[in-house]
Amino acid sequence: MNRTIKLLLLSDVFVTTGFGLIAPIFAIFVKENIVGGTIFTAGIATTLFLVVKGVLQLPFSRYVDKHDNKVRWLMVGTILGTAVPLVYLFSTSIYHIYLAQAVYGLAAALAYPTWLALWSTNLDKKHEGYEWSLYSTFTGLGAALTAAVGSAIAQFIGFQYTFALVALLTLVGGLVLFGLEQERVKQDGVDLRHYHRKRKLVE
Secondary structure: OOHHHHHHHHHHHHHHHHHHOOOOOHHHHHHHHOEOOOHHHHHHHHHHHHHHHHHHHHHHHHHHHOOOOHHHHHHHHHHHHOHHHHHHHHOOEHHHHHHHHHHHHHHHHHHHHHHHHHHHHHOOOOOHHHHHHHHHHHHHHHHHHHHHHHHHHHHHOOHHHHHHHHHHHHHHHHHHOHHHHHHHHHHHHHHHHHHHHHHHHHO
16 A cells, blocks of 8 residues: 555544544534524534535536646645534534534535545555555444544533544644645655656757
């Protein structure tokens, strides 16, 4: 498994694990702690996230396919996702939750197409099935673990600690991506030196 795949996997495990803490408790949090919050408005909030993500990621994916700055956009989307649990943390109104969900949709729209593009183009030949399965296993186990952990933290300590932990895990996932940026800069340097050597030989 090459370094790029390892970093993409590690980053997504942190992010998926982080947001997996929220999934089982989101509707309960909205209903019990937010002014105007009901099971119905929690559903509307989830719909808002999915609509924003779905509408924005298609045109954005066309853009990133034509440009080489995929790593930076992935970093922007992931770091932006860190803001979502922090907005939850300070929310008092259902409109704050709607805002957080819109930001979540934007972050996912930036991160998801770029992550897929980088992952699919860096898979090791003849190991594609194994690496996809590895990704599915790690993210699945992470989500399974945090489903219970997130619920326990929320019940026995408080929702605010759950959201703070989500923000921390997502931030770590974003910081892991700096390794990809360093890898890209290093590769660009190698390609540039190769270009100059080739040019010198030709001349």
